[in-house]
Amino acid sequence: MTTADEALGPSARLLRLFEGNRLTPTQRRIAHTLVQHAADSPFLSSVEVAELAGVSQPSVTRFAVALGYDGYPDLRKQLRDLGLSESAPGGPAESPGDALRNEQQRAVLAEIDNLRRLAELLADPEPVVRAARLLAASRPLPVLGLRAAAAQARGFAYFAGKVHPDVRLLDEGGSMLADRIEQAAAAGASALMCFALPRYPRELMDALAVARDCGLCVVTVADSAFAPVSRMSDLLIPAAVGSSLVFDTACAPMMLGRVLLQAMCDELPDAEGRLECFEQTAAARGLFLD
Amino acid sequence: MTTADEALGPSARLLRLFEGNRLTPTQRRIAHTLVQHAADSPFLSSVEVAELAGVSQPSVTRFAVALGYDGYPDLRKQLRDLGLSESAPGGPAESPGDALRNEQQRAVLAEIDNLRRLAELLADPEPVVRAARLLAASRPLPVLGLRAAAAQARGFAYFAGKVHPDVRLLDEGGSMLADRIEQAAAAGASALMCFALPRYPRELMDALAVARDCGLCVVTVADSAFAPVSRMSDLLIPAAVGSSLVFDTACAPMMLGRVLLQAMCDELPDAEGRLECFEQTAAARGLFLD
DNA sequence: GCCCCGCTGAATGACGTCATGCACAGTCAG
DNA sequence: CTGACTGTGCATGACGTCATTCAGCGGGGC
Numbered sequence: 001m002t003t004a005d006e007a008l009g010p011s012a013r014l015l016r017l018f019e020g021n022r023l024t025p026t027q028r029r030i031a032h033t034l035v036q037h038a039a040d041s042p043f044l045s046s047v048e049v050a051e052l053a054g055v056s057q058p059s060v061t062r063f064a065v066a067l068g069y070d071g072y073p074d075l076r077k078q079l080r081d082l083g084l085s086e087s088a089p090g091g092p093a094e095s096p097g098d099a100l101r102n103e104q105q106r107a108v109l110a111e112i113d114n115l116r117r118l119a120e121l122l123a124d125p126e127p128v129v130r131a132a133r134l135l136a137a138s139r140p141l142p143v144l145g146l147r148a149a150a151a152q153a154r155g156f157a158y159f160a161g162k163v164h165p166d167v168r169l170l171d172e173g174g175s176m177l178a179d180r181i182e183q184a185a186a187a188g189a190s191a192l193m194c195f196a197l198p199r200y201p202r203e204l205m206d207a208l209a210v211a212r213d214c215g216l217c218v219v220t221v222a223d224s225a226f227a228p229v230s231r232m233s234d235l236l237i238p239a240a241v242g243s244s245l246v247f248d249t250a251c252a253p254m255m256l257g258r259v260l261l262q263a264m265c266d267e268l269p270d271a272e273g274r275l276e277c278f279e280q281t282a283a284a285r286g287l288f289l290d
Numbered sequence: 291m292t293t294a295d296e297a298l299g300p301s302a303r304l305l306r307l308f309e310g311n312r313l314t315p316t317q318r319r320i321a322h323t324l325v326q327h328a329a330d331s332p333f334l335s336s337v338e339v340a341e342l343a344g345v346s347q348p349s350v351t352r353f354a355v356a357l358g359y360d361g362y363p364d365l366r367k368q369l370r371d372l373g374l375s376e377s378a379p380g381g382p383a384e385s386p387g388d389a390l391r392n393e394q395q396r397a398v399l400a401e402i403d404n405l406r407r408l409a410e411l412l413a414d415p416e417p418v419v420r421a422a423r424l425l426a427a428s429r430p431l432p433v434l435g436l437r438a439a440a441a442q443a444r445g446f447a448y449f450a451g452k453v454h455p456d457v458r459l460l461d462e463g464g465s466m467l468a469d470r471i472e473q474a475a476a477a478g479a480s481a482l483m484c485f486a487l488p489r490y491p492r493e494l495m496d497a498l499a500v501a502r503d504c505g506l507c508v509v510t511v512a513d514s515a516f517a518p519v520s521r522m523s524d525l526l527i528p529a530a531v532g533s534s535l536v537f538d539t540a541c542a543p544m545m546l547g548r549v550l551l552q553a554m555c556d557e558l559p560d561a562e563g564r565l566e567c568f569e570q571t572a573a574a575r576g577l578f579l580d
Numbered sequence: 581g582c583c584c585c586g587c588t589g590a591a592t593g594a595c596g597t598c599a600t601g602c603a604c605a606g607t608c609a610g
Numbered sequence: 611c612t613g614a615c616t617g618t619g620c621a622t623g624a625c626g627t628c629a630t631t632c633a634g635c636g637g638g639g640c
Binding site for chain 2: 042043080102103104105107108109111112115116118119122123125128147148150151152154155158159162163245246247248249250251254255258259261262263265275282
């Protein structure tokens with residue numbers, strides 16, 4: 001069952017289950033039959049096994065308990081978990097070798113690694129909670145993301161708006177951007193949510209400078225803790241982007257954004273109520289198909 | 291089912307079983323559930339499937355007969371013969387520590403499973419290539435995504451614009467939406483890229499109806515092959531969304547979007563030139579920090 | 581507004597599966 | 611030869627699984 005066993009064939013692994021036990025002749029026949037039909041064994045009922053082995057059904061049950069299982073179904077569960085079912089006898093190589101995979105599959109797998117790192121990072125919930133507290137407390141809550149990151153900001157803002165009373169999406173650059181940041185600050189904003197992905201637009205830095213001048217606390221999701229935006233951020237949480245394809249993939253940043261939203265819900269006392277309220281009006285207006 | 295399918299992943303093969311059948315919403319949920327639990331599916335009883343899918347047991351039986359099987363056991367036999375049972379590379383078998391993880395980490399891990407399924411699906415590059423060909427050939431190229439999916443559409447459109455000469459982002463509903471679709475068709479568009487995520491807005495369906503009336507070929511990225519938009523789509527590629535958190539996570543759809551873009555680059559002869567050109571002007575304008 | 585039809589879930593009954601009790605055969609010791 | 615013991619199959623009852631029936635519900639057509 002250890003990794004060493006992985007190399008063994010199905011029937012070999014099956015044998016290990018049985019060896020070392022004193023078995024009656026009938027039980028040996030059953031064991032033999034199971035090994036012969038290793039591929040099918042996880043699907044067979046006790047009567048089917050009995051027929052194949054030429055023994056009675058109770059003998060099969062007794063065989064299972066003799067091996068220490070709670071009963072025949074318990075033994076069969078073990079067979080299932082063994083993952084026999086021998087994939088293709090000639091089985092060339094469905095090995096996890098990356099070489100077999102095409103470029104796109106490799107890109108997806110690379111992105112999985114990014115998510116895995118994010119999961120590790122989340123083992124410590126403290127930064128997320130702190131960020132969520134800051135964001136939840138801000139009225140209004142400006143959400144900033146330019147160019148490639150605009151999509152992230154938009155997604156975040158869309159959902160944030162369902163639980164936060166005043167979300168302002170800032171997803172376009174230009175001279176109006178600074179205006180809008182100042183307006184948000186004037187309206188009472190205390191924090192700003194920023195998505196910063198490569199390639200970092202210069203105007204994003206300018207916008208963050210304005211935000212800090214206005215006294216806003218900048219919470220940033222960036223693809224690296226060492227991104228140039230780090231010195232413009234009060235709190236930065238990293239989430240790597242994938243660059244295996246022509247264009248960057250930002251699964252981890254999106255995921256982190258949702259995690260932040262989740263944490264914000266815990267901080268916003270009326271979040272649940274707002275969600276329910278939205279559900280009602282949505283149903284009333286026939287917004288969704290469902 | 292043929293030997294060609296051998297290379298496909300379990301869930302991909304499972305999908306082939308179901309596609310092409312008109313299914314009721316409940317039956318789609320069942321199909322969706324079976325795909326999600328592809329590895330366990332050959333072992334599940336009808337009641338277990340029903341519980342996982344959140345439907346009644348008779349609905350599972352009806353689902354089986356609707357697909358042409360003699361009953362649920364007959365369908366399950368088919369699942370067994372398909373030889374799913376995950377020889378999964380990384381295998382979801384890394385779950386024993388799930389209890390130790392916090393809610394957010396579990397959500398990330400669940401999303402990883404979604405990406406893994408996407409990787410499986412990409413073992414067969416044909417649908418992606420076909421979609422990319424359709425999209426690359428369309429001038430202009432309308433990109434549709436409403437509400438939650440608007441962020442996806444925006445991200446796709448942003449990058450698509452770097453290699454395609456005329457991308458039109460349609461990320462807002464309302465009566466103008468139909469106008470814009472018709473205008474795109476009148477301008478020569480032959481295809482439309484659509485992101486359809488739960489909860490499916492009604493106006494998205496209306497928009498797709500307009501698009502088809504205009505003769506546009508609809509390429510859809512949806513969270514399930516059984517999404518309601520499937521019948522409004524000429525080509526649908528599924529990418530699951532995560533629903534472990536308060537708000538859905540759409541890593542796999544985003545990833546699929548980038549994969550489509552990558553494939554489009556191969557179809558657009560001048561893609562490389564456009565990218566280089568953009569780099570030059572970006573450098574000249576000092577757009578990015580780099 | 582009404583009816584019809586398709587979809588769905590609760591209840592029901594037939595069937596299969598499994599574990600236990602019991603009887604019988606074989607074996608060995610006294 | 612007898613008694614005890616082990617191993618086995620048969621019979622039985624509890625339980626789970628599955629297909630059918632029926633009633634309720636909601637949407638589309640007249």
